[in-house]
Amino acid sequence: MQTVSVHIGNTTQTVIPPALHSQFIEHLGSCITGGLWVGKESAIPNIEGFRKDVLEPLAALRPPVIRWPGGCFADTYHWRDGIGKDRPVTFNGNFGTDRPEDNTFGTDEFMRLCALTGAEPWLNINLMSGTVREAAEWAEYVNRAEPTALSALRRKNGSEAPYGVKLWGIGNEVWAGGGNMTPEDYVSLYRRFTSAMPRFKTPDGSPLPQYFILSGPDGNKPKERVNWTRDLFAALARYRQPKLDALDLHFYNWNVGPEADTEDRFDEAGWYRVLKGALEIETVIREQYALIEEGLARFPAPEGDLFPAQKPACRLIIGEWGNWHQPAFAARPALWQQCAMRDAVTSALTLDVFHRNADKLSAACCAQTVNVLNSLFLTEGDRTVLTPHYYVYRMYKPHRGGKLVEISASAPETGGLPAVMALASEKDGVVTVNLVCTSYSVPCRAEIHLGREADVLSGETLSAEKPTDCNTFDEPFRVVPHQNLPEKAGEGKFAVTLPAGSVSVMRFQV
Numbered sequence: 001m002q003t004v005s006v007h008i009g010n011t012t013q014t015v016i017p018p019a020l021h022s023q024f025i026e027h028l029g030s031c032i033t034g035g036l037w038v039g040k041e042s043a044i045p046n047i048e049g050f051r052k053d054v055l056e057p058l059a060a061l062r063p064p065v066i067r068w069p070g071g072c073f074a075d076t077y078h079w080r081d082g083i084g085k086d087r088p089v090t091f092n093g094n095f096g097t098d099r100p101e102d103n104t105f106g107t108d109e110f111m112r113l114c115a116l117t118g119a120e121p122w123l124n125i126n127l128m129s130g131t132v133r134e135a136a137e138w139a140e141y142v143n144r145a146e147p148t149a150l151s152a153l154r155r156k157n158g159s160e161a162p163y164g165v166k167l168w169g170i171g172n173e174v175w176a177g178g179g180n181m182t183p184e185d186y187v188s189l190y191r192r193f194t195s196a197m198p199r200f201k202t203p204d205g206s207p208l209p210q211y212f213i214l215s216g217p218d219g220n221k222p223k224e225r226v227n228w229t230r231d232l233f234a235a236l237a238r239y240r241q242p243k244l245d246a247l248d249l250h251f252y253n254w255n256v257g258p259e260a261d262t263e264d265r266f267d268e269a270g271w272y273r274v275l276k277g278a279l280e281i282e283t284v285i286r287e288q289y290a291l292i293e294e295g296l297a298r299f300p301a302p303e304g305d306l307f308p309a310q311k312p313a314c315r316l317i318i319g320e321w322g323n324w325h326q327p328a329f330a331a332r333p334a335l336w337q338q339c340a341m342r343d344a345v346t347s348a349l350t351l352d353v354f355h356r357n358a359d360k361l362s363a364a365c366c367a368q369t370v371n372v373l374n375s376l377f378l379t380e381g382d383r384t385v386l387t388p389h390y391y392v393y394r395m396y397k398p399h400r401g402g403k404l405v406e407i408s409a410s411a412p413e414t415g416g417l418p419a420v421m422a423l424a425s426e427k428d429g430v431v432t433v434n435l436v437c438t439s440y441s442v443p444c445r446a447e448i449h450l451g452r453e454a455d456v457l458s459g460e461t462l463s464a465e466k467p468t469d470c471n472t473f474d475e476p477f478r479v480v481p482h483q484n485l486p487e488k489a490g491e492g493k494f495a496v497t498l499p500a501g502s503v504s505v506m507r508f509q510v
């Protein structure tokens, strides 16, 4: 048993954006078809075609944002294929999905999913093989209140009221599958697509805010990602600036190459390698945030008095993140992978990086919610399991909208990492403390110095007998959180035991 000392300091003014806990779903493998969506006629219990045992726990999380339809799938998706009664069957070759796409899950179904889960929709337009007109008409279909042919079509398809979609992704990974573009190529398309996007009003007559999201860099390429963002902003700075609101960085924690293991078969070295890989995202966030600031500073001031000079702003968001283990490439359904305790620990560490950088990062979507990569749900036939990663999101929910609290931990190192990594936030007089025990095999005794009197509200720990443990269809509740209440250990001081390789969340009323 190792001992660590965690000191809670002052509450800062930095608020954790709820959107850091967002989700991403794509027509890839069995994420949507067979996973989230089974259709109304299915023998699998469903609510309006959504698999009940996925929809209900997903709705319980209230994902702040859901991004759809891709990913790479967005680059070939034509939204008209997915509306109305007679939908064409197309072919879905995305990442080896390799099967006909019946298009029964389309725009109206996605909007219904958002309504049922309380999520804000993020639509990613097809910049690669779609047209400017097609993108503008998609916006008309979802957002137009006035009587037009497209708003009539939406009404005919069941939605009287416009959906009020605010988040628009303008292309996906345009540096690779999204067109192999240079920043200059992309900016010239971005200027056209965003200039053509119509404007809308909310029911009270005020303008509907619309946010345009630029395709950010490949976060896994240290040189290219710097050049991408620098060159992108240089191209945007030339002459007049189009509307821009956010840059969408993608970062996967690759567990590929000669050292790669599998998601549920690894040793101590593999444990630490993958944990450390996840933490690299913090360097990328800080670097990209600085590059955005640098790029914006170079924008020229507008000439003349007609348009008042506005300080340009562009937020950093992460549209895709997660562990990507080597076997996923060959998996069928495509990119299906298990999620073991190691993945839950990396998810907790990653979400804590996001929380810690709440002044720099505005949103982050996990790739992906169901049956693909770092998923929260796995389904097979009529069976569903919640992965350990699901429970991390559930346990971390109290941080949404909380203010970051200063925290320091003096912990011994194991495998090159501090044995315990901690994060805290405060909301409505409740301090929530995360304690991630990164040690592969040694438990920790943590002393939490709150420095003020407090009552313990709750204490929960997600841990497993073995680091390779996961939830399977035969043993769906192998890795679930259990109560682990901290004990009072003095004035303003509490103590709790953290199992090796675990995630704990303690809540104190202060």
Ligand code: AHR
Residues within 6 Å of the ligand: 026, 028, 070, 071, 072, 073, 172, 173, 320, 367, 368, 373
């Ligand atoms: O999430 C899987 C794929 O990874 C997405 O389609 C793509 O955007 C990324 O390369």
